[in-house]
Amino acid sequence: MTSSYMTELQPPQKVLLGPGPSTVHPRVLAAMATPVMGHLDPAFFQVMDDVCEMLRQVYHTNNKMTVPISSTGTGAMETACANVIERGDGVLIARNGYFGIRLGDIAERCGATVHLMDTPWGKPVDPNMLRDELKKHPGLKAVGVVHAETSTGVISEVKELVDVIHEAGALAIVDAVTSLGGHDVRMDDWGIDVCYSATQKCLGAPPGLAPISLSEAAMDVVVKRESKVQSFYFNLKDLESYWNQTRAYHHTSPINMTYALRESLRMMMEEGLENRIQRHAKVAAGLRAGVEALGLKLLAEDGARLNPLTTMSVPDGIEDAKVRRTLLNEYDIEIGGGLGEFAGKAWRVGLMGESARERNVFALLSALETILSKEGYEVAFGASLSAAQRAIATFDKD
Numbered sequence: 235m236t237s238s239y240m241t242e243l244q245p246p247q248k249v250l251l252g253p254g255p256s257t258v259h260p261r262v263l264a265a266m267a268t269p270v271m272g273h274l275d276p277a278f279f280q281v282m283d284d285v286c287e288m289l290r291q292v293y294h295t296n297n298k299m300t301v302p303i304s305s306t307g308t309g310a311m312e313t314a315c316a317n318v319i320e321r322g323d324g325v326l327i328a329r330n331g332y333f334g335i336r337l338g339d340i341a342e343r344c345g346a347t348v349h350l351m352d353t354p355w356g357k358p359v360d361p362n363m364l365r366d367e368l369k370k371h372p373g374l375k376a377v378g379v380v381h382a383e384t385s386t387g388v389i390s391e392v393k394e395l396v397d398v399i400h401e402a403g404a405l406a407i408v409d410a411v412t413s414l415g416g417h418d419v420r421m422d423d424w425g426i427d428v429c430y431s432a433t434q435k436c437l438g439a440p441p442g443l444a445p446i447s448l449s450e451a452a453m454d455v456v457v458k459r460e461s462k463v464q465s466f467y468f469n470l471k472d473l474e475s476y477w478n479q480t481r482a483y484h485h486t487s488p489i490n491m492t493y494a495l496r497e498s499l500r501m502m503m504e505e506g507l508e509n510r511i512q513r514h515a516k517v518a519a520g521l522r523a524g525v526e527a528l529g530l531k532l533l534a535e536d537g538a539r540l541n542p543l544t545t546m547s548v549p550d551g552i553e554d555a556k557v558r559r560t561l562l563n564e565y566d567i568e569i570g571g572g573l574g575e576f577a578g579k580a581w582r583v584g585l586m587g588e589s590a591r592e593r594n595v596f597a598l599l600s601a602l603e604t605i606l607s608k609e610g611y612e613v614a615f616g617a618s619l620s621a622a623q624r625a626i627a628t629f630d631k632d
């Protein structure tokens with residue numbers, strides 16, 4: 235018997251409409267397949283500078299400390315917390331989904347005294363509620379919020395939240411893993427102190443890098459810490475040195491992932507940030523209209539719905555995992571299941587980066603109509619498709 239590893243890897247082509255990774259454009263894959271350079275080669279330093287310059291544009295920031303961390307988004311969460319928090323610091327995490335819970339967990343592991351403010355799943359974090367909560371806990375070092383909660387499909391008003399956080403004299407740590415590149419993220423205008431993301435969602439590269447940006451005030455806090463950052467790998471002072479100053483070796487950079495990010499950012503610059511955000515909004519409007527026409531309930535509160543990620547209820551009597559399996563096996567379409575409170579009850583559809591295309595909306599809705607009707611759910615054939623078409627066709631007029 236031959237082992238399967240004797241066969242050359244030929245991954246199947248799937249339409250990636252889950253919560254990430256999203257589809258990667260062939261130009262980005264081609265960039266990854268170019269020769270490996272040394273991480274201390276001046277030619278690579280130019281690649282690094284290009285990436286940082288474009289990341290600053292995407293974040294709308296002049297922050298010098300804007301670099302990709304060698305990890306997925308969770309590593310950036312660890313980086314943000316490990317560098318800002320010292321043992322015993324008071325921190326508040328505003329949780330309205332799974333990733334807020336994760337942020338609270340990480341802050342606690344970094345030694346913070348963590349206060350939690352919970353908002354029901356499906357709703358955005360309320361600035362007034364946050365203001366009241368912060369009054370109960372004076373002197374906090376930082377407050378963490380998730381801009382785009384991928385578990386619920388909810389977007390929170392980060393600018394207003396940051397204002398409230400600053401009124402309380404704390405630093406604002408913002409998770410923009412699912413928003414950066416798909417929604418406006420205005421680091422400087424909104425006054426965000428620490429903001430991180432990941433490459434595999436709206437930025438259009440594979441998973442493996444996690445861009446982070448820190449304001450001067452936040453970097454000042456990091457530089458003036460009394461205790462050593464407990465993580466060697468995620469220590470921002472050393473990373474700053476490699477990325478912006480002496481270029482001193484810290485760890486071996488994931489060279490080809492950096493090429494990938496450079497190319498995906500170049501594609502964003504070519505498209506224009508505004509156009510890209512509009513593209514995400516338009517396809518999301520189509521999907522939402524189609525989903526509602528199918529009779530599925532949107533789980534994020536109206537007015538706080540994310541564009542890159544839509545959550546919907548699994549209809550009664552329909553087996554969540556079976557539908558997703560059929561989509562994957564028979565239609566080559568991946569969507570996500572629910573996380574945490576929404577496990578088994580929700581589908582999560584990502585229209586992110588290269589996946590945010592009209593053709594994907596129609597492919598998914600048409601497949602869902604067929605699969606659900608075979609499962610005994612009553613479907614008016616074509617209704618979801620025409621609703622989506624109408625929403626997309628009238629989008630620019632709205």
Ligand SMILES: Cc1ncc(COP(=O)(O)O)c(C=O)c1O
Nearest residue numbers: 306307308333382384411412432
């Ligand atoms: C909002 C949010 N934060 C953090 C993460 C963690 O990122 P990763 O899975 O890349 O480690 C995710 C991943 O989906 C996310 O959606």
